[in-house]
Amino acid sequence: MARRSHRQLLLATLCLAASMLGAQSTGADDARAAAGVYELRVGDFSVRVTSWGARLVSVVLPDSKGNLADVVLGKDTIAEYVNDTSYFGPITGRVGQRISRGRFVLDGEIYHLERNDGRNTLHGGGTAFSSSAWTVKEYVAGGDSPHITFFYRSFDGEQGFPGNLDAYVTYRVSSPYTLGVHMNATALDRATPVNLLLHAYWNLGGHGSGDVLGHTLRLFASRYAVLDDELLPSSGRVAPVAGTPLDFRTPTTIGARIRQVTGGKVVGYDANYVIDGEPEGMRPVAQVQDGASGRAVELWANQATVQLYTGNWLNNTKGKDGKVYNQYAGFTLETMGYVDAVNHPEFPSQTLLPGQEYKHDMVFKFSF
Known part of the structure; x- marks a missing residue:
């Protein structure tokens, strides 16, 4: 066991030294300077992540003709992620x-958070x-199930949140071609709301x-x-998608409506859907296909909603490899609990009591 742990630490250290994505440390931010980038690979399927924001950096896989491409929007360097306001992958x-x-x-106690989205907290x-x-707690780069x-x-x-939390x-x-993302958190000493999400x-x-x-x-x-x-969700209402432009129950192009x-206040989707079925178990959330490349993805998760x-707000945004991202250059599918549940008792609670554990599982199944 000790030998395996030593090997994992060595692999993580080597990867950290070799793949910094050009991080530009000024010496004032030791945390940023220590952030590393790590690769997980099975054959021609590779995923890269960084410890800065526990962020998804890239997902590379073939198309129907065998051509490889990275299907995740992002930045080239850690420094650019530090200054990112679009939430690329964290x-x-x-x-x-x-x-x-x-x-x-x-x-009975009022908690105040930083308002970074107009009058609200985002x-x-x-x-x-x-x-x-x-x-990095564990890094296994090889084998049948590489993980970090x-x-x-x-x-x-x-x-502004109460209590210590381990995430x-x-x-x-x-x-x-399967990527699993598994989030969990434990409230250590006080009740606190928790609703983590992957913003890729x-x-x-x-x-x-x-x-x-x-x-x-x-x-x-x-x-x-x-x-x-x-x-x-100021009204607290949940409504049927039937008869609205939000209805994707049958396969429809994103641009159709x-x-x-x-x-x-901008044209485009930024909508919260209640996923069909019981949120306690894994169930299908979405299927997406790009006809031009033949690539497709199936998303499964155990959460109540998906955003x-x-x-919509991308506008001449500098991306990876010299690319520029404009409006609708990418989509997110953010599984999570109900939005603003902490202010809506009619929604399922997202509050953890001391000792309780939050579990959030996502599985992306790619094909081409």
Whole structure:
């Protein structure tokens, strides 16, 4: 056991030294300077992640003609991820998506968070989860199931949230062309809301290949949470998708009705869907296919909702490999609990009691 642990540590150290994505340390930010990039590979399927924000950096796989491409939008260097405001690929928390007015009440006490999205808090506010170097707890680069586990200790009062919290995320690659993302967190000493999510942008034609409006999408969701102009479920209503431009129960191109919807104040999808079935178990969430490349992905998860976002705010955004991302250059499928659940008792609770564990599993099954 000790020999294996030593080997894993050595592999992680070698990978850290060899793959820094050109991080530009100024000496003022030791955490950023220590952030590394790690590869998980099975055959011609490879995934790269970084400890900065426990972030998904790339997913490379063939198309129907055998041509390899990276299907995840992102940046070239750690320094660029540090300054990223588009949330390319990180784990966000403690609470992903929005919290109304940056406040909530728990056990009779009012908690105030940083308002980083107008009057509201987005993805936890501040830095922490998506803008810190996580610790590598285990790294297995080879074998049939390469994987890496990152750890982050969120301290009492960080981002304004109560209690100490231990968070982990494991990325695991397996054949054929399967990526598992497994998040869990434990409240150590106080009750606290937790709603982690992976904010990865996908373009199955390859990042920088254009927009995703021609991708065909199927969502296993017959209802959606009604969001207001600030993308908050202020009414607490859940409505049927039938008869609306949000209906993807049968395969439909993303661009077919995109001009009929606005995500906040811009044209495009930024919608929250209630996934059909019981949230305790793994079940299908979405199927997406790019006809031009032949690549497709199936997403399974164990969460209650999924946020579909179509990169509405991307605008001449510098990406990887000299590529520029414009509006609709990628889409996200962010599985999670209900948006702003901490302010809506009618929604299933996202609050952990001391000693309770949060579990969030996602599985991406790619084909071509």
